[in-house]
Amino acid sequence: MNRDVEMFWWPARVLHWLMALMIVSMLFVGAGMVATVSDKHTWLLALHKPLGISILVLAVLRLTLRLLRKPPALPADLPPLQQFAARASHWLLYALMFALPLIGWAMLSAGGYPVSLGAGVVLPPIAPFDPSAFALLRWLHRTLAYLLFATVLLHLAAALYHGLIRRDGVLRSMVWRRGMRDDGASPPASGDVVASSVEDASVR
Amino acid sequence: MSPPEPDSANASSNSSPGPSRPPAPLGRYALIAVVVAAAATAFAYVAGPLDPQRLTPKRIVDHLQANGGLHPGYRRNHAKGVCVIGYFDSSGAAAAYSKAGVFARGRTPVVGRFALPGGNPYAPDGGVPIRSFALRFTQADGQQWRTGMNNMPVFPVATPQAFFAQLQAGKPDPATGKPDPARQKAFFAAHPETAAFRAWAKDRKPSASYATERYYGLNAFYFIDTGGARQAVRWRVEPDNGAATSPLSAQDHDVLAEELNRRLAQGPLQWRLWVTLAAPSDPTADATRVWPPERREIDAGRIVLARAQAQDAGECRDINYDPLILPDGIAGSDDPLLAARSSAYAESYRRRTAEEARAGGHPPKELPR
Numbered sequence: 001m002n003r004d005v006e007m008f009w010w011p012a013r014v015l016h017w018l019m020a021l022m023i024v025s026m027l028f029v030g031a032g033m034v035a036t037v038s039d040k041h042t043w044l045l046a047l048h049k050p051l052g053i054s055i056l057v058l059a060v061l062r063l064t065l066r067l068l069r070k071p072p073a074l075p076a077d078l079p080p081l082q083q084f085a086a087r088a089s090h091w092l093l094y095a096l097m098f099a100l101p102l103i104g105w106a107m108l109s110a111g112g113y114p115v116s117l118g119a120g121v122v123l124p125p126i127a128p129f130d131p132s133a134f135a136l137l138r139w140l141h142r143t144l145a146y147l148l149f150a151t152v153l154l155h156l157a158a159a160l161y162h163g164l165i166r167r168d169g170v171l172r173s174m175v176w177r178r179g180m181r182d183d184g185a186s187p188p189a190s191g192d193v194v195a196s197s198v199e200d201a202s203v204r
Numbered sequence: 205m206s207p208p209e210p211d212s213a214n215a216s217s218n219s220s221p222g223p224s225r226p227p228a229p230l231g232r233y234a235l236i237a238v239v240v241a242a243a244a245t246a247f248a249y250v251a252g253p254l255d256p257q258r259l260t261p262k263r264i265v266d267h268l269q270a271n272g273g274l275h276p277g278y279r280r281n282h283a284k285g286v287c288v289i290g291y292f293d294s295s296g297a298a299a300a301y302s303k304a305g306v307f308a309r310g311r312t313p314v315v316g317r318f319a320l321p322g323g324n325p326y327a328p329d330g331g332v333p334i335r336s337f338a339l340r341f342t343q344a345d346g347q348q349w350r351t352g353m354n355n356m357p358v359f360p361v362a363t364p365q366a367f368f369a370q371l372q373a374g375k376p377d378p379a380t381g382k383p384d385p386a387r388q389k390a391f392f393a394a395h396p397e398t399a400a401f402r403a404w405a406k407d408r409k410p411s412a413s414y415a416t417e418r419y420y421g422l423n424a425f426y427f428i429d430t431g432g433a434r435q436a437v438r439w440r441v442e443p444d445n446g447a448a449t450s451p452l453s454a455q456d457h458d459v460l461a462e463e464l465n466r467r468l469a470q471g472p473l474q475w476r477l478w479v480t481l482a483a484p485s486d487p488t489a490d491a492t493r494v495w496p497p498e499r500r501e502i503d504a505g506r507i508v509l510a511r512a513q514a515q516d517a518g519e520c521r522d523i524n525y526d527p528l529i530l531p532d533g534i535a536g537s538d539d540p541l542l543a544a545r546s547s548a549y550a551e552s553y554r555r556r557t558a559e560e561a562r563a564g565g566h567p568p569k570e571l572p573r
Binding site for chain 2 (some may be wrong): 028031032033034035036037038039040041042045087111112113114116119120122124129131132133134136137138139149154156160161165166
């Protein structure tokens with residue numbers, strides 16, 4: 001019964017990877033669309049807004065799930081500083097996945113822009129028309145997006161550190177194993193995805 | 205094959221304690237570094253710094269700023285202007301081609317702006333013959349249609365790259381304060397597509413009123429009807445405000461806004477919105493070419509302006525007249541200038557709102573000159 005007790009709950013894993021794809025795409029879309037005068041600007045912007053709102057909706061769902069079920073504990077032998085860094089960076093990721101779409105929405109509202117998601121769908125403004133507020137929110141949107149990208153890189157580096165250096169199962173707890181039959185104690189290497197394969201390979 | 209459990213350090217029932225884990229080879233640290241560096245590099249490429257050749261909104265706006273001078277709080281182009289408030293009475297005739305609410309029979313409020321080209325808010329009104337008219341229509345459902353029109357039927361260039369080259373050629377010579385004529389000449393020689401615009405500009409005198417000008421949407425768009433059918437269009441507004449008076453001379457400095465106020469004190473000003481329907485062979489991606497005059501035109505309705513407001517305090521001040529802010533029922537064409545206008549206007553808006561915010565919510569005062 002407790003064979004995947006060390007794993008993240010499957011809905012958490014599904015949401016993690018789906019949102020990882022969406023958020024990383026979003027960061028590249030945002031950085032790219034403001035750095036070109038080509039028609040990429042137009043279609044990236046058209047993608048940016050509905051994708052951002054989708055991330056916001058999924059973030060609500062994800063936080064709910066996160067509060068419903070505790071994630072697996074960090075390894076007991078992880079140094080306290082790394083324990084702290086892990087917790088802090090995760091809450092920062094959560095905070096930013098809420099903050100960025102909300103700031104983007106408020107920014108467009110303050111700039112007097114219609115918050116169009118395409119196909120005639122327009123969201124109501126969530127901030128009064130105020131160009132000075134627009135200026136601040138526009139700056140925040142960019143600055144926090146860079147912070148989010150830096151945090152994502154840190155998260156990626158830490159995940160690989162757990163998977164390749166410490167080999168402590170933390171990375172594996174967020175991925176899939178094809179055969180999780182035997183109480184999770186020793187999954188077959190042949191069915192593992194990259195993370196556990198590299199962990200396994202290391203032992204030889 | 206079933207190698208030893210690498211998770212053992214984490215497992216409560218583990219028998220091989222964590223501290224005895226063999227040291228990881230340096231190659232693994234290198235692998236992590238490479239993955240992270242690759243992600244960061246890809247991001248830096250997309251964001252621009254690793255691709256200096258790319259034409260970015262920043263480069264365009266930097267050049268506009270260099271040519272017009274830095275005037276904090278003002279638009280980086282069409283910096284000198286005046287706000288107007290009014291409405292659009294749709295005839296309903298364009299509704300067969302576009303499902304946008306603005307074309308259904310009825311009234312839509314507009315906030316507009318007349319302006320001169322260039323980044324200098326202190327430019328003389330009589331200096332150039334170009335005038336512009338921007339409009340924001342706000343539909344009852346919250347969707348908006350924003351358009352920026354000019355009084356010439358064609359744009360000088362067809363691409364953002366050519367526009368950038370034109371900006372570079374128009375950079376004032378520090379010695380004279382005016383663009384170098386030789387560079388201008390070289391630019392026009394290298395860009396024959398500017399011929400139609402130059403022919404227009406050659407005979408054109410700076411009008412003494414914003415009210416007697418015709419303004420053209422320049423770029424092509426698509427109208428989309430309720431069935432989803434797309435029709436390429438261009439639009440223009442035709443004045444119904446009496447005959448033009450004698451043109452301005454180069455010395456006339458601040459007369460246009462005053463003149464507009466005087467007219468509005470007498471009564472509202474009106475324009476008719478005409479929509480031209482393209483034939484399939486007409487170019488949609490080239491703003492330097494007009495469509496043949498025999499194309500079908502629709503009288504979409506009447507734009508009525510009731511009053512004007514000074515631009516440093518009026519409602520138009522903080523509107524970005526991005527031509528790609530369109531309601532459902534109008535869409536941008538493949539004209540490459542549209543995306544460039546949209547992205548450069550956004551960069552100009554970002555800069556000037558930040559300057560306003562730093563000055564306490566209004567454009568910073570500049571010393572009179």
